[in-house]
Amino acid sequence: MSNYQIEFRHVEKSYGENLVLENINCQVKQGEFITMVGTSGCGKSTFLNMLLGTESHTQGDILLDGQPILAEPSPERGIVFQKYSVFPHLTVRDNVAISKEFESSFIGRLFGKQRNKALDEADKWLDAVGLLNAKHKYPHELSGGMQQRLAIAQALIKHPKVLLLDEPFGALDPGIRKDMHKLVLDLWQKYHLTIFMVTHDLEEGFYLGTRLWVFDKTRHDPHAQNRFGSTITFDLPVGKTDEESLEIIEESLSLHALSA
Amino acid sequence: MNRWINKKPSRPLAIALGVLPFILLMALYQWGSETRKAENPNDKLLPSVSQFQSAIDRLAFTPSKRTGEYLFWQDTKSSLQRLLTGVVCAAMIGLLLGLITGAIPLIGANLNPIITAISLIPPMAVLPLLLITFGLGELSKVMLIVVGITPFLIRDLYQRTKDIPNEQLVKAQTLGANSFQIIIRVLLPQILPRLLDALRLSLGTAWLFLIAAEAIAATDGLGYRIFLVRRYLSMDVILPYVMWITLLAFLLDWLLMKTSKKAFPWYHAAK
Numbered sequence: 001m002s003n004y005q006i007e008f009r010h011v012e013k014s015y016g017e018n019l020v021l022e023n024i025n026c027q028v029k030q031g032e033f034i035t036m037v038g039t040s041g042c043g044k045s046t047f048l049n050m051l052l053g054t055e056s057h058t059q060g061d062i063l064l065d066g067q068p069i070l071a072e073p074s075p076e077r078g079i080v081f082q083k084y085s086v087f088p089h090l091t092v093r094d095n096v097a098i099s100k101e102f103e104s105s106f107i108g109r110l111f112g113k114q115r116n117k118a119l120d121e122a123d124k125w126l127d128a129v130g131l132l133n134a135k136h137k138y139p140h141e142l143s144g145g146m147q148q149r150l151a152i153a154q155a156l157i158k159h160p161k162v163l164l165l166d167e168p169f170g171a172l173d174p175g176i177r178k179d180m181h182k183l184v185l186d187l188w189q190k191y192h193l194t195i196f197m198v199t200h201d202l203e204e205g206f207y208l209g210t211r212l213w214v215f216d217k218t219r220h221d222p223h224a225q226n227r228f229g230s231t232i233t234f235d236l237p238v239g240k241t242d243e244e245s246l247e248i249i250e251e252s253l254s255l256h257a258l259s260a
Numbered sequence: 261m262n263r264w265i266n267k268k269p270s271r272p273l274a275i276a277l278g279v280l281p282f283i284l285l286m287a288l289y290q291w292g293s294e295t296r297k298a299e300n301p302n303d304k305l306l307p308s309v310s311q312f313q314s315a316i317d318r319l320a321f322t323p324s325k326r327t328g329e330y331l332f333w334q335d336t337k338s339s340l341q342r343l344l345t346g347v348v349c350a351a352m353i354g355l356l357l358g359l360i361t362g363a364i365p366l367i368g369a370n371l372n373p374i375i376t377a378i379s380l381i382p383p384m385a386v387l388p389l390l391l392i393t394f395g396l397g398e399l400s401k402v403m404l405i406v407v408g409i410t411p412f413l414i415r416d417l418y419q420r421t422k423d424i425p426n427e428q429l430v431k432a433q434t435l436g437a438n439s440f441q442i443i444i445r446v447l448l449p450q451i452l453p454r455l456l457d458a459l460r461l462s463l464g465t466a467w468l469f470l471i472a473a474e475a476i477a478a479t480d481g482l483g484y485r486i487f488l489v490r491r492y493l494s495m496d497v498i499l500p501y502v503m504w505i506t507l508l509a510f511l512l513d514w515l516l517m518k519t520s521k522k523a524f525p526w527y528h529a530a531k
Binding site: 052054072073074075077078079081083084085086087088089098099101102103106107108109138139140141151154155158160 | 425427428430431432433434435436437438440441444445446449450524525526527529530
């Protein structure tokens with residue numbers, strides 16, 4: 001068995017004639033933090049959804065710990081979406097404790113001692129994301145940043161092998177976004193997480209993570225835009241996140257943004 | 261501010277403006293009643309206030325000579341019983357089927373076409389069928405209400421279930437939930453306030469079918485009484501009954517709204 005946690009081998013994704021991703025080959029080790037950027041429609045979200053299990057690849061293999069990845073969402077892969085990640089009808093605390101209830105009760109509801117134990121564990125994770133003070137509130141009483149903190153706590157309590165973030169901070173104010181970056185980096189280091197994060201903010205991609213992936217098309221057919229799919233055109237380790245590379249990527253992205 | 265769309269009434273003005281049409285309507289009635297009475301003291305079409313009072317007193321506060329019952333209250337009790345039984349049954353069926361067809365695509369594909377087809381049948385057209393099948397007792401009246409509003413409830417709740425963001429379902433799966441747990445812990449609690457919304461919308465229709473059923477085959481009930489006394493042109497009974505039904509309808513609606521706000525604060529705050 002290889003020592004990679006996640007492997008993509010010649011993965012391709014198409015919708016009928018419409019080729020979205022092609023020739024995806026990559027290996028990721030446990031504990032890496034990968035940020036993914038690209039123009040809209042470049043397939044970075046499709047890539048994340050294939051990892052998540054909500055979309056299936058049409059060719060090739062995706063392996064998680066050497067095994068083919070499950071074709072539906074599972075506790076191995078935690079997710080934080082840009083919004084709608086939390087349950088509006090549950091308090092902050094219950095939002096985190098609910099996965100414990102799913103785990104140990106057929107009807108998804110715990111009582112008495114067991115419930116208290118679940119709530120205690122939920123509090124621990126709420127503390128880790130800085131939400132302990134708001135534990136009795138409902139999500140609608142929280143700011144956007146706090147809701148994302150909650151969504152992260154929800155995911156972490158399951159100890160997922162991989163944490164997937166789908167433009168998690170895209171809707172937040174710049175100041176709040178800074179705080180969230182710090183939080184994610186702290187959690188990543190503390191719990192040795194493997195993180196995949198989609199972002200449309202190139203700076204964010206550069207600042208966070210150990211690897212930056214750029215999704216783009218390498219071939220263009222001017223008469224049939226969907227003939228060729230995107231692939232990973234840049235795979236930069238964190239050490240290379242210098243101004244020069246930033247400019248090169250920015251240029252390649254804006255070129256295609258113009259032609260698209 | 262010169263544009264009409266920017267002129268907003270203050271609170272007292274808004275109340276006064278809202279009450280005004282009611283006062284105008286009553287004044288118009290009073291004027292009409294007096295004019296007609298002046299021409300013909302036995303006029304029955306627009307009775308005077310004192311005639312209303314005596315009709316209400318006769319039906320609500322004097323025992324009926326024939327049965328010893330207080331007819332008005334007996335009618336109210338029978339009607340409310342039928343209405344509530346029908347509405348509660350419809351709500352349960354609507355909730356169950358709406359939720360399950362919305363949550364499980366295989367069941368949705370299986371049941372949605374027939375639910376759509378049934379919902380297109382005008383309920384009044386099958387009233388004879390209900391009378392034949394369920395007899396002339398309480399059951400056929402309750403069934404008419406159930407047949408009348410359930411398809412709407414199912415289809416509405418199906419749509420509401422579908423409207424719950426898919427992100428939540430994916431999230432629940434990554435938290436280890438199975439389909440059953442997702443239905444009862446994620447979907448059901450979020451559908452309940454929407455059920456109350458749908459019930460408020462369907463109450464008017466429920467009243468319509470209740471009164472129709474009572475008009476055709478009943479021995480008591482608010483609708484029965486109205487249709488009974490119309491033979492005698494008893495506007496002094498019909499109008500108070502209509503107002504009473506209106507008041508009851510308003511109270512039920514208000515009660516549902518209050519219940520919803522009390523039980524599901526997160527739903528109303530998020531809207």
